[in-house]
Amino acid sequence: MRPLSLRRLLAAGAAVALALTACGDGADEAPADEAPDDAADTDEVDIPDDGPTITMASFNFPESSILAEIYGQALEDAGYPVEYQLDLGSRELIFPELQAGELDFVPEYLGSAIVVGFDADPPEDVDTGVEQLRELFADDGISVLEPTGAENSNVFVTTAAFADEHGLTSVSDLADAGEIVFGGPPECEERDTCFVGLQEVYGLDNVSFESIQEAAARLTALEQGQNQLTLLFSTDAPLAGDDLVALEDDQGMIPPENIVPVLRDEILDAYGDDLRALMDSISAQLSVEDLRDANQLASEGLAPDEIAAEWLADTGIVD
Numbered sequence: 001m002r003p004l005s006l007r008r009l010l011a012a013g014a015a016v017a018l019a020l021t022a023c024g025d026g027a028d029e030a031p032a033d034e035a036p037d038d039a040a041d042t043d044e045v046d047i048p049d050d051g052p053t054i055t056m057a058s059f060n061f062p063e064s065s066i067l068a069e070i071y072g073q074a075l076e077d078a079g080y081p082v083e084y085q086l087d088l089g090s091r092e093l094i095f096p097e098l099q100a101g102e103l104d105f106v107p108e109y110l111g112s113a114i115v116v117g118f119d120a121d122p123p124e125d126v127d128t129g130v131e132q133l134r135e136l137f138a139d140d141g142i143s144v145l146e147p148t149g150a151e152n153s154n155v156f157v158t159t160a161a162f163a164d165e166h167g168l169t170s171v172s173d174l175a176d177a178g179e180i181v182f183g184g185p186p187e188c189e190e191r192d193t194c195f196v197g198l199q200e201v202y203g204l205d206n207v208s209f210e211s212i213q214e215a216a217a218r219l220t221a222l223e224q225g226q227n228q229l230t231l232l233f234s235t236d237a238p239l240a241g242d243d244l245v246a247l248e249d250d251q252g253m254i255p256p257e258n259i260v261p262v263l264r265d266e267i268l269d270a271y272g273d274d275l276r277a278l279m280d281s282i283s284a285q286l287s288v289e290d291l292r293d294a295n296q297l298a299s300e301g302l303a304p305d306e307i308a309a310e311w312l313a314d315t316g317i318v319d
Contacts, residue, residue, distance in 0.1 A: 051270045053081040057094055057103040060087045061215070062298035063152065063235065063291060067107035069308030071261060074282055077318045080271065086304070090187045091116050099140045104264045108133075110147060111255025113262070115193055122193070122255035129256055143268055145261040145279050148286040152235045153257035154193060155246040156182075162228055163245040170250040174204055174229065183218040184231040186211045194231060197253045235291040237299050259286065285315050 054075060058068035065086045072082045085103065088094055095117050097103045110129045114120050118136045123129030126147055134144045156171055163169070166177040174180060188194035189209050198204045210227060212218045218230040219238060232239060232246070234257075239246055261279050268276060290311060297307050312318035 046274070047079045047271065051081065052104075052267060053083055054267055055102070055104045056082060056084050056086070057088055057098070057106045058086040059091065059094065059106075060089050061233075062304060063233065063295055064107065065304040066294050066298065066307050067259060067286075068105075069304045070286075070311060071105065071107060071279060071282060073305070073308050073312055074278060074317050075275070077312075078274075078278055080275065090185075092187060098142065098262070098264075101141075101264065101266070104267050106262050108144075108260050108262045109152060109257045110260050111153070111257045112193065113260070115255060116187075116191055124255075126256050126258050129258075130260060133260065133262075137262065141265045143263050143265055145263060145276060146283050147258040147260045148283040149258070150235075150286040150288050150291050151256060151258045152233050152288075152291055153254045155232050155234050155239070155254075156198075156249070157222070157230050157232045157239070157244050157246050158228060159222060160243055160245050163247075168245065168247060170248040171198070171202055171204075171253075172250050173247070174198075174207065175202070177228070178206065180204075180207045180228045181210050181226070182207050182229040182231075183210045183212045183221050183227040185213050188231055193254055201251050201253045233295075235288060235295055237292060237296040259283070282317060285317075 054072075056068045056072040058064040068084065068086055072084060076082045088097075091112065094103065094106060098106055108117075110126065110133065111122050114129060114133055114136065115122050120132070120136060123132055130144060130147055137144060158168060162177075167173065168177060182195060182198065184194055189211060190196060192200070195207075195209045198207055207229065210221075212221060212227075212230075215232060215236065218227070218232075221227045222230045223243075232244075234246070238244055261283065263279070294307050294311065298304065309318070
């Protein structure tokens with residue numbers, strides 16, 4: 001039987017979660033989608049036998065690993081040699097390895113790559129950001145491929161109850177909400193688009209920082225009232241409910257965060273335009289809804305490689 005589609009997996013997971021907990025596959029099978037017109041044709045790809053292995057890397061959160069698996073599995077299906085180094089850590093750890101040639105491919109986030117990776121001014125829009133990132137990476141021998149329509153940016157989140165109590169709709173409103181503890185991952189404390197920005201862009205001297213690595217632990221601290229503010233991503237599944245409020249970034253501190261694959265020129269030179277075309281065809285199909293669905297599945301315990309395989313099958317990129 002064909003594996004359940006991404007949407008069917010979500011429905012099955014939700015149904016089982018209501019009963020007890022686990023991941024089931026007993027729902028009726030969804031019909032296979034037709035392959036989209038812009039799916040890359042990999043039947044005629046000529047891959048040299050002595051081509052280099054492509055080392056796929058990801059940051060240390062599930063969505064990043066899922067994205068690396070999506071691009072990597074598509075490459076493997078087309079016949080390219082691929083190995084994975086996933087869940088490695090933050091950008092501050094991965095960038096030096098990428099620039100040194102120890103890693104080859106990373107699904108990046110546009111604004112953070114520019115602001116955090118290069119300590120440069122944030123882009124105002126996607127197109128100028130892509131060109132800016134290409135210039136920044138040029139001396140490292142790294143290419144920036146076409147961006148996806150999917151974007152995942154930092155969001156500052158509080159509970160609906162706390163927002164109602166203090167009349168919060170935007171980040172600026174936090175200035176009048178008393179003393180606030182903000183929970184974020186360790187690297188957030190030093191980033192201009194995170195805690196530093198709350199202080200310097202928004203002038204929130206009433207906000208203190210608590211380092212909490214895992215998003216689930218940050219949510220627990222928020223729900224239990226230990227923190228009043230936390231950092232999530234805009235594609236995180238919990239934001240679909242009514243219990244949390246994502247505050248508006250009314251000062252425009254967060255830059256566009258469309259996903260952009262970055263890939264060493266050595267790999268592109270070895271494999272040519274066919275590889276680029278395959279990667280661009282994947283990026284053209286990724287949406288915000290896809291990321292939110294994928295994150296929901298990850299929260300239910302499905303592994304990144306399984307989630308990626310389902311998405312590739314659903315889109316017709318991989319049979």
